[in-house]
Amino acid sequence: MTSDDLEGNTLSVYACIVRADGPIGLRDVTRGAELSSTSVAHHHLQKLEVMGLIEKDNYGQYTLKKKAPIEGHVWVGKNLMPQLLLYSFFFIGAFAAEVIILVLSLVIKSLVIETTFWFLMAITLVAMTLFIKGGVVLDRKLNPKRADKH
16 A cells, blocks of 8 residues: 555545544545545445555444555644644744744843844744745645635
8 A cells, every 4th residue: 555545535534533432424525525426435435445554343344444644744633734734833923933032132121133033033034934835735735625615
């Protein structure tokens, strides 16, 4: 199994099962993954079964067998998050600290901001923006239906 097999509707179905608190039925998967019909959901559920990621019990309910790594993403609890968004948190924190230092320099006259600090702030702002933008693009690929609603 490759992470390429987990994309589009198959990934949406898989994420729906991961988020479920227990066994989940076909109709609930269809609604949870926002699919057009139960037959579409069934197709993706069968694919996930063959991949060994989920299993079906005697009552027709599906449960998670194992969490698969998804390229460019990380599982945060039951939610799949683009790694780039996680990286952006570091730069958001760094930029916030730089803004605090800047504000302190306005209050504390002996704290002098040098040109290199402005350069550092610009680099941090650009990095933060790029990581957020890249993360949002990855998230929209993962959740195209949610992106269409905005």
